[in-house]
Amino acid sequence: MADPSDTNARPGGRPRDPHIDAAVLAATLGLLDEVGYTNVSLEEVARRAGTSRPAIYRRWSNRPALVLAAIGSRLDVPTAPDTGCTLCDIGDSFNIFLAAYRTIRPDAYIALYSECVRDPELQQRYVQTVVEPSRDAVRETLRRAVDRGDLRDDVDVEQLLDVIASLAHYRVLFGQHLSDDEAEKVIETLLQGAAVDYAALLAHSEALEREHFDSSGAHHVSTTHT
Template identity: 65%
Template sequence: MLTATLAILDTDGYGGLSFEAVARRAGTSRPAIYRRWSGRAPLVLAAIAQRLDIPEPPDTGCTLCDIGESFGVFLTAYRSIRPEVLSALYAECAPDPELRTRYLQTLVEPARTAVGCALDRAIAKGDLRSSIDRNLLLDLVGSLVHYRAMFGPEHLGDTEAEHAIEMLLQGAAVDYGALLAHSEALKQQHIGGSGNHHVHIAQ
């Protein structure tokens, strides 16, 4: 049923999704769906949560690469959801405190989690200042992704994500130049090898 829900959201958007449509596509009945989900919003939240089940953040030993890659992994999954689906879903969830909390947990927290582990490692290694407000930094990352999807013409792009991470880390790093040099050295080692880092932080 969740796969059928995602397929309908991809083709018809939030407005085109109904329990009848999901039942037809999944080869089941409306009562079967109602037994598991009380309404359209809970069903869609469950489906989106399945799509945003991202893997563990990488640990390559390169702070800039790990943070950028963690952000990029989440963005790849997040951009698979149509922006109008996100805004319509939030409009339905906002009046209900429980649904609103579930919306935030499903669509905002994954971005924080994806980058949070990499930030924690960087702080522990001494690459980022221990005095930074970790939660505020994660709020900036998560809110940027969500704001662009909700109110912008399109999702945050790769280049914009790269620049955003660069600006944030220039203010948080103990020695941003050293981190950048380390990232560039590792990138050169990978050229002609098995692969490159997916997200490159430019100077």
């Protein structure tokens, strides 16, 4: 995943110097921390790693691939908490997503991802490296909650995952990290629901739709509601 086995189906010839791999990854991370993704130039990485640009290109096909590998080498795999307190565990989900942002400067992810997007394979690797591990952990938490009967068993876990993950990312993206209190409140809303009476809303919606369907063409949509 993080190792440069990309282009490494090598039968014979001179073997690669493994010190270069390590030095390059370290230089990349250092530079990334200091100047941000956009300003990581392979030129400078090579300089710091005491090697040359082609040596890097031989290992990683391009800048995003390199940086992704470097980030992957630093990120550690999160594990799902299991405190017995469903509410606490779910509340902790946000922290799991946010952990990655405490390891690597947040803006790096956006910039990196913005380049990965252009290459399907790279994008997939990004997801596998950065996104999936956290989701796996949270997914387990949610599954457990469903299993315990704490969450409704018709809940689409994957979708709930999306909601939580996206909110975490969104807030980091726009500069306002989610506080624990806010996280708690969001969880409350998600679990309790925002509607006073969802069933009523649904009924009303269906009634309207039916009415609209009946009077097709005519525009006398009566907007009666509670």
